[in-house]
Amino acid sequence: MIRHALVIASKDLRSELRTKESLNSALSLTIVLLLLFSFAFDPASEDVKQWAGGLLWLVYSFAAILIITRGFARELSNDCLEALRASPVPGSALFLGKAFASFLILLGVELISLPVFGIFYNVNPASKPLPLIAALVLATWGVTVIGTVFGAVTVNLHLRELMLPVLIYPMMIPALMAAIELTSASINQVEPEMIWYRLLIGFNIIFTALSVALVDIVLVD
């Protein structure tokens, strides 16, 4: 299954790197949003450190939607999804591969826009590396897992682009909440509470397991 998942992931990454469709759009969206938020919140104010973490993850969650919607939607043209279903790859491997590819793309977008965020808002998001890395890796995985499984649920829908955000934003709130707290802790150079690490790890384990168990039903039957 791992081998199948890696094949799917490398296929998705290769097609993404050749077309750069979601990479480019997600990157430019994050920059535009960072710019836009500088009008809503004063980046020169004293309390920028209080809300910068939340702002960053808001931007990332928008970028995530762009990348995740592409995940399954890119297979719709030429009936590629049907071919993948007919192939010997099990649904769970298809899901894991797609989630992993989206995870890497989203993580790439986050890492590129992180310094831009630091410069625009005059904060150092990596003052405390551990919470930041935990937030980036764990929350990004959590967000992509939720996004990919709901992407599979809504892939055949007419209203796909409308339904997906309605379903996944509330689901990912716990992960985003923990990521915001961890990033804020890193920006403010304080030790975060353990509960946020635990919340992220628990979130990832529960939803990865649930998704792997249930995605076969959605994709294959």
Add this chain to the structure above:
Amino acid sequence: MKEKLIYTLGLAAAIYLVRNLYVMLLQLPDEAAQGPIYRIFYFHLPGYFTAAFCFLFSAIFSAVYLVTKKWKWDSMAAALTEIGLPFAIMNLVTGMIWGRIIWGIWWTWDPRLTAALISALIYAGYLMLRNAIPDPTERAKNSAVVAIFAFTSVIFTYKSNEWFRTQHPAPVLTIRTGGGTIDPAMEWMLLHNTLALLMFAGVLLFVRWRMEEQRREIESLRRESLSY
């Protein structure tokens, strides 16, 4: 026969609710610290219990549907969610009214309040998803998966005041605390009203379930007539 039974249950629920209202408004005294507003709790907690009960069974029946592929379980899960959501909203609204009186604010971003709101939003998303999928098999299958995911938010709400420091009052029922935090008469009232609301929800559930089954029948008849 079934019809009569359900109307009798409805009547019994109505009488029971009136009896509960009489006892809680006219017989039980005001709470020592909070005054008369505490009575809203007799709808706040039972509302939550009813909603959680509906959502739990909606997740269970969704799983049963995925295993057995029998339509009635899908209809049941849909009906349960649709009945559960108003009770969840009732829980939120009564909590807000209480908060306005006791805390002085309608809403605070406390983990438990936030979790309850997230839960309501997720179930609203579930109902929207059901409407967005035209194909019945696809609809039943995908919304069953979503219902199982959605139930994690109910657990999250339930556990949130153990995991986080919250402003939300701690549990009072003997089953959670071991006793001593609530007057027995008041606790009995809570249980009575939970039962009354569950009976009421049961009646609604039956009516809504029958509607869903009829809708399915109409759908299949329409498809049959189109296929000729």
